[in-house]
Amino acid sequence: MKLSKYLQNIVSFPDDELEDIVSYFERETVYKNVPLVKGGQVCSKLYLVEKGVGRSYYLKEDGKEITQWFFVEGQFMSSIESFFQQNPSLYYLEMLEDSVLYSITRENLDLLFARYHNMEKLGRLLSTEMLMRVVNKLNAIQFQTARERYDYMLNEYPNIVNRVPLGNIASYLGMTQETLSRIRKAESRNKS
Amino acid sequence: MKLSKYLQNIVSFPDDELEDIVSYFERETVYKNVPLVKGGQVCSKLYLVEKGVGRSYYLKEDGKEITQWFFVEGQFMSSIESFFQQNPSLYYLEMLEDSVLYSITRENLDLLFARYHNMEKLGRLLSTEMLMRVVNKLNAIQFQTARERYDYMLNEYPNIVNRVPLGNIASYLGMTQETLSRIRKAESRNKS
DNA sequence: CGCCGAGTTGAACTGAATCAAGAAACGTGG
């Protein structure tokens, strides 16, 4: 889907604004498992996923990767804290498939926020939407058992299961890979 | 602190805008343990705490109260999901002390968002700030032990410990009251 | 003085983590 369509779906921009806004984005092809941002770097760009799946993760002291978020087609992707506060990122950002992204720098985004009231609104809406997603995940993690969390995930990211490694999903859900494997097994037994 | 000061600290408004904006807020006195919003109702107002502490919580099937957030002086308070999406709230909202709040309705807020670019910016910034807070809490809950979560809390809400019942804090941190009690005991032993 | 809610302590239990092996699937080069 085209970038302008994605934006129009959130806020309806006059054509001239939209054209100007779109001109500040770049279209990039990014390959599987190549880090877009590494831990410790400042994340200077916001991405929109046109095609592919990405994730953000951080490295624990013991070297284990913990997935924080997945980003699928149509979602904005970034190391949120780092991008908004312009401090070093705790997270790595990478795509799990060869992908196509639109990107915009923080400076240009700020410029567009200042230039267009509509753009500021888009920023507010995106930020609110992300807020809702985080709150939902928090509720899932805080109050649900491992099994319920898996169901939450199936709902939040339908069929991502087939696109990303099990271990990534497990750490996203705050459980070990072994536990997730057992849950799945039980789940499939229930269905058949 | 005055409402206009709180707003100015976030975005600098011209005097005339600020005056108009402030006129849409009401100042209310709210008493301890009286629900502002009940589960199932739509939360129609956003509050700013001038004086007092509030919390949002939800009732589990078994009747137990789980605290979702605390709100202290200078923070905006609401049943976020309900307020932004205007659907029935999962959460109850109440103050834990007799308090003074400023409130604005969703309609008036939308009106101000549309009227002033600056106000839209304020909305975006608040939303981003809240997003950061939720992400932090999520990280604490997902990756830290009960003891570490307690430290996170002391940092996030300094000295709230003396203002709210232990059970509320425990459920906020995703642990039982007994566990929190034991952690505290160990903590105080370490210090002395 | 005795009740009541808030907090503490103890003992048994449990869901999920950890540790340790295997089995399956995957891709790369011959």
Add this chain to the structure above:
DNA sequence: CCACGTTTCTTGATTCAGTTCAACTCGGCG
């Protein structure tokens, strides 16, 4: 297209942090 090594996934046995349940302490207040 197959053989090989690597990564991903499954399974089992053991351990542990935190829950649950139940009794007890403490301070305030009628």
